[in-house]
Amino acid sequence: MQYSYGELARRIEREIRQGHYPVGARLPSVRECASGHGVSVSTAIRCYRHLESQGLVEARSKSGIYVADWKSRRKPDVGDLAGARKPSRAAPPQYEQLMSLPHRMTELYALTAQTLSLGLHLAHVAPQWYPCQALSDIGQRLLRKDPMAIGAYPTGTGLPAFKASLINWLGACGVDLGEHDLLVTHGSTEALNVALRSVAQPGDAVIVESPVYFGLLQMIDNLGLRAVEVPCVPGAGISLEALEFALEHQHGVRAVVVSAVFQNPLGCAMSDRDKRRLLKLAEQHDVAVIEDDAFGDLSPAVERPQPIKAWDRNQRVIYCGSCSKSLAPAFRVGWVAGGRYHARIETLKLSNSLVAPLFEQAVLAEWLNSGAHLLHLRRLRERLALNLPLALDAVARHFPAGTRVVSASGGWWLWLALPDHVDTLALLKRAVAQGIAFAPGVVFSSSTKFVNHLRINTGRPWGRDMERGFETLGALVQSAPVRVS
Amino acid sequence: MQYSYGELARRIEREIRQGHYPVGARLPSVRECASGHGVSVSTAIRCYRHLESQGLVEARSKSGIYVADWKSRRKPDVGDLAGARKPSRAAPPQYEQLMSLPHRMTELYALTAQTLSLGLHLAHVAPQWYPCQALSDIGQRLLRKDPMAIGAYPTGTGLPAFKASLINWLGACGVDLGEHDLLVTHGSTEALNVALRSVAQPGDAVIVESPVYFGLLQMIDNLGLRAVEVPCVPGAGISLEALEFALEHQHGVRAVVVSAVFQNPLGCAMSDRDKRRLLKLAEQHDVAVIEDDAFGDLSPAVERPQPIKAWDRNQRVIYCGSCSKSLAPAFRVGWVAGGRYHARIETLKLSNSLVAPLFEQAVLAEWLNSGAHLLHLRRLRERLALNLPLALDAVARHFPAGTRVVSASGGWWLWLALPDHVDTLALLKRAVAQGIAFAPGVVFSSSTKFVNHLRINTGRPWGRDMERGFETLGALVQSAPVRVS
Numbered sequence: 001m002q003y004s005y006g007e008l009a010r011r012i013e014r015e016i017r018q019g020h021y022p023v024g025a026r027l028p029s030v031r032e033c034a035s036g037h038g039v040s041v042s043t044a045i046r047c048y049r050h051l052e053s054q055g056l057v058e059a060r061s062k063s064g065i066y067v068a069d070w071k072s073r074r075k076p077d078v079g080d081l082a083g084a085r086k087p088s089r090a091a092p093p094q095y096e097q098l099m100s101l102p103h104r105m106t107e108l109y110a111l112t113a114q115t116l117s118l119g120l121h122l123a124h125v126a127p128q129w130y131p132c133q134a135l136s137d138i139g140q141r142l143l144r145k146d147p148m149a150i151g152a153y154p155t156g157t158g159l160p161a162f163k164a165s166l167i168n169w170l171g172a173c174g175v176d177l178g179e180h181d182l183l184v185t186h187g188s189t190e191a192l193n194v195a196l197r198s199v200a201q202p203g204d205a206v207i208v209e210s211p212v213y214f215g216l217l218q219m220i221d222n223l224g225l226r227a228v229e230v231p232c233v234p235g236a237g238i239s240l241e242a243l244e245f246a247l248e249h250q251h252g253v254r255a256v257v258v259s260a261v262f263q264n265p266l267g268c269a270m271s272d273r274d275k276r277r278l279l280k281l282a283e284q285h286d287v288a289v290i291e292d293d294a295f296g297d298l299s300p301a302v303e304r305p306q307p308i309k310a311w312d313r314n315q316r317v318i319y320c321g322s323c324s325k326s327l328a329p330a331f332r333v334g335w336v337a338g339g340r341y342h343a344r345i346e347t348l349k350l351s352n353s354l355v356a357p358l359f360e361q362a363v364l365a366e367w368l369n370s371g372a373h374l375l376h377l378r379r380l381r382e383r384l385a386l387n388l389p390l391a392l393d394a395v396a397r398h399f400p401a402g403t404r405v406v407s408a409s410g411g412w413w414l415w416l417a418l419p420d421h422v423d424t425l426a427l428l429k430r431a432v433a434q435g436i437a438f439a440p441g442v443v444f445s446s447s448t449k450f451v452n453h454l455r456i457n458t459g460r461p462w463g464r465d466m467e468r469g470f471e472t473l474g475a476l477v478q479s480a481p482v483r484v485s
Numbered sequence: 486m487q488y489s490y491g492e493l494a495r496r497i498e499r500e501i502r503q504g505h506y507p508v509g510a511r512l513p514s515v516r517e518c519a520s521g522h523g524v525s526v527s528t529a530i531r532c533y534r535h536l537e538s539q540g541l542v543e544a545r546s547k548s549g550i551y552v553a554d555w556k557s558r559r560k561p562d563v564g565d566l567a568g569a570r571k572p573s574r575a576a577p578p579q580y581e582q583l584m585s586l587p588h589r590m591t592e593l594y595a596l597t598a599q600t601l602s603l604g605l606h607l608a609h610v611a612p613q614w615y616p617c618q619a620l621s622d623i624g625q626r627l628l629r630k631d632p633m634a635i636g637a638y639p640t641g642t643g644l645p646a647f648k649a650s651l652i653n654w655l656g657a658c659g660v661d662l663g664e665h666d667l668l669v670t671h672g673s674t675e676a677l678n679v680a681l682r683s684v685a686q687p688g689d690a691v692i693v694e695s696p697v698y699f700g701l702l703q704m705i706d707n708l709g710l711r712a713v714e715v716p717c718v719p720g721a722g723i724s725l726e727a728l729e730f731a732l733e734h735q736h737g738v739r740a741v742v743v744s745a746v747f748q749n750p751l752g753c754a755m756s757d758r759d760k761r762r763l764l765k766l767a768e769q770h771d772v773a774v775i776e777d778d779a780f781g782d783l784s785p786a787v788e789r790p791q792p793i794k795a796w797d798r799n800q801r802v803i804y805c806g807s808c809s810k811s812l813a814p815a816f817r818v819g820w821v822a823g824g825r826y827h828a829r830i831e832t833l834k835l836s837n838s839l840v841a842p843l844f845e846q847a848v849l850a851e852w853l854n855s856g857a858h859l860l861h862l863r864r865l866r867e868r869l870a871l872n873l874p875l876a877l878d879a880v881a882r883h884f885p886a887g888t889r890v891v892s893a894s895g896g897w898w899l900w901l902a903l904p905d906h907v908d909t910l911a912l913l914k915r916a917v918a919q920g921i922a923f924a925p926g927v928v929f930s931s932s933t934k935f936v937n938h939l940r941i942n943t944g945r946p947w948g949r950d951m952e953r954g955f956e957t958l959g960a961l962v963q964s965a966p967v968r969v970s
Contacts (some may be wrong), residue, residue, distance in 0.1 A: 088628035127636025134634030147621035151612025219836035329638040351704035353671035
């Protein structure tokens with residue numbers, strides 16, 4: 001029988017764990033292993049690579065493969081939620097994969113598993129900037145009050161109490177919804193997923209902003225759809241002229257996905273006039289508008305700008321939101337209001353993952369009703385805004401001339417254009433080696449337009465670590481080799 | 486331009502909602518519609534069928550197609566955490582929809598929103614039969630110990646501590662997995678969803694058991710796949726002879742979905758020999774095996790039977806599990822081990838809903854490691870088993886001659902074959918009017934094979950309410966009109 005590398009790895013792993021090969025023992029060479037188990041050399045190599053990634057073996061150059069000191073690998077303590085913040089997987093990131101549509105998100109997330117002193121590659125803020133204690137208190141009280149709820153078999157489209165408070169909140173943002181217009185999802189990721197599936201079939205095209213959140217590009221590809229990237233006008237959002245042209249000339253376009261209030265990575269907001277113009281274009285060309293408003297509540301504007309959904313007379317906008325950025329990342333709670341497509345979205349969501357967990361929804365319902373949310377958002381935006389001048393100053397002092405801050409996104413992150421010759425993917429490899437990670441420009445597009453761009457998270461207390469991190473990064477940019485393109 | 490039925494339906498839906506066609510108005514006939522929009526008659530038919538499934542139009546036999554009373558949807562009141570157990574939505578169930586693939590699950594769940602004295606239509610047990618208090622205590626402790634975890638931005642394939650304890654648990658069931666072979670999902674529903682998408686493209690076929698869980702049929706339809714139903718041998722699981730024939734004669738089959746340990750609704754288990762035979766067939770015909778083991782831990786057998794995955798030498802089995810039936814329904818935590826398809830499953834899952842919430846995983850990790858799980862499962866199985874004779878006795882006393890208990894599923898539910906003339910869908914309407922709901926046979930197949938069957942949940946303390954419920958139901962069966970077929 002012919003082993004797959006995985007089976008072979010499992011077999012050898014068993015032998016190691018059972019002590020046939022003690023720590024430090026030399027394992028058969030790749031060729032010995034291949035002939036010994038009747039597999040190809042490449043299979044044997046993949047097998048050992050896999051075992052190495054598991055920390056079970058280590059290859060010593062020239063000398064061979066040895067059993068690593070796998071026992072002393074610290075097991076995450078049980079129930080240690082912190083374990084989640086640093087997954088135990090530590091396979092080296094496959095940087096090239098960051099350019100492959102189906103993997104860029106996967107690999108960018110894999111970066112988090114590396115031992116980093118500064119992981120600035122994802123868009124989140126420091127945990128202590130969220131009202132964790134208050135949410136935890138609510139959660140403890142609810143569990144005490146109604147433990148039996150854990151045994152309840154949830155059905156429906158979301159916890160009624162949560163939907164009610166969410167509807168009030170969205171109403172204040174200009175989005176007028178009834179209970180049957182809203183569906184609770186597993187984060188805005190699932191919301192976007194069922195939204196896309198409700199209006200587009202494999203082979204269809206979807207218009208997205210450019211640059212755009214890498215996760216959306218991977219999602220569209222995984223659904224067998226084509227992403228048509230329409231450029232954004234810095235500060236103004238998607239170019240409506242380019243959008244109109246795309247709608248006139250691209251075939252099979254079913255939807256336009258936009259973040260009108262706070263775009264990722266540009267952090268820009270569309271004017272109300274442009275929102276109405278976009279709706280008109282969508283109407284004329286009979287396409288859906290999928291609005292990703294996950295960052296909407298974090299707009300640096302004094303008055304929270306209204307999402308496109310607020311102008312949606314013809315129920316053409318599928319509105320997607322989330323509390324993962326604004327309130328409780330670990331809760332993974334999002335929502336979707338599908339307008340005319342809502343019935344289809346309901347059946348897709350149901351057979352995608354049934355319903356969202358009850359506990360998080362109950363906590364969020366109480367939090368929203370407590371009235372503390374507005375205050376929390378104001379404080380969070382203030383904290384982010386305070387970081388802004390510090391981050392800009394650090395860039396000015398440490399980065400080479402020719403570096404341009406395209407957008408500062410109210411302190412969430414910086415979107416930087418480095419000198420043309422800098423390849424930020426190559427830069428990332430060198431930065432990770434020094435314990436610093438950011439999101440390279442290439443992941444925000446299928447094109448190579450943003451090869452010299454990067455998004456770097458600034459949503460954390462600005463201390464010496466950040467100062468030093470920017471200094472290190474700036475030095476790496478200074479010494480960046482000239483890109484061969 | 487040539488409309489697809491979907492586009493045409495969207496257009497007519499718009500005209501209805503905008504009032505061009507008021508409620509009660511007669512719509513163009515299928516032929517008028519076809520010629521009017523330059524589409525084929527079949528397209529027009531699909532279009533109207535779709536609008537009908539959305540409750541926008543109704544076909545009156547002989548007379549034509551009319552705009553339905555789509556506006557009159559009752560608004561419910563806001564609930565609390567308990568509200569989750571009885572969603573406030575109370576639109577009358579659309580019983581015909583239970584026969585439509587994209588809606589059977591939706592509508593069956595909608596039944597829960599009715600005011601029922603006995604909702605026996607879903608497969609769950611009484612909340613007090615789950616260790617809710619213990620799980621709630623663990624949850625409170627974790628929230629107290631590490632509130633900041635709520636602010637953590639989760640990445641990776643699941644909470645390491647939970648995956649570790651789950652791997653131990655599955656190991657005891659004969660499933661040998663490493664950390665990188667396992668992915669935490671939003672219940673087994675999402676696990677099955679990404680499993681199907683990892684091996685099949687729209688248009689492909691998937692073999693399922695018959696009768697089978699209605700949610701799987703809706704899911705397969707929503708993914709644009711074809712379900713090929715292969716009959717089960719009561720007590721033995723899927724017929725391997727029929728399966729072999731199907732694999733030889735059906736085109737585009739990519740996977741076989743089976744529940745080898747505890748089938749829903751038949752509650753039967755495959756022999757270990759049949760499991761190996763099934764794997765061999767899958768190997769010969771190069772199809773994946775998707776194993777739904779959500780009920781596996783609840784097998785009435787003294788020794789928990791091993792899932793097919795335990796024999797999976799060639800990494801061809803995608804193993805899907807969940808704690809929604811065995812431990813904590815409201816947690817919505819499941820898992821998938823994708824074998825050779827795992828890498829593809831990882832990227833699909835990531836862009837389907839990122840990661841699972843941390844809290845539930847942390848609670849489950851601690852629970853599994855406490856060692857209390859085995860004891861809980863034994864007690865749960867005992868409780869279910871104690872119900873069995875009572876339920877069987879109630880059927881014997883109250884149901885008419887010719888009623889056959891096809892399977893008693895260890896006390897979880899009964900799968901009954903009523904006298905041939907009984908239409909259990911019609912029966913359901915009359916039962917709901919009396920506050921009792923069950924799952925009618927039609928939802929477990931695309932065929933009409935099980936029109937006189939029903940699945941009725943028995944997983945709750947057997948009191949006078951159950952006794953009276955079975956009595957009422959029996960009387961309704963006695964008086965059931967002769968079915969016109």
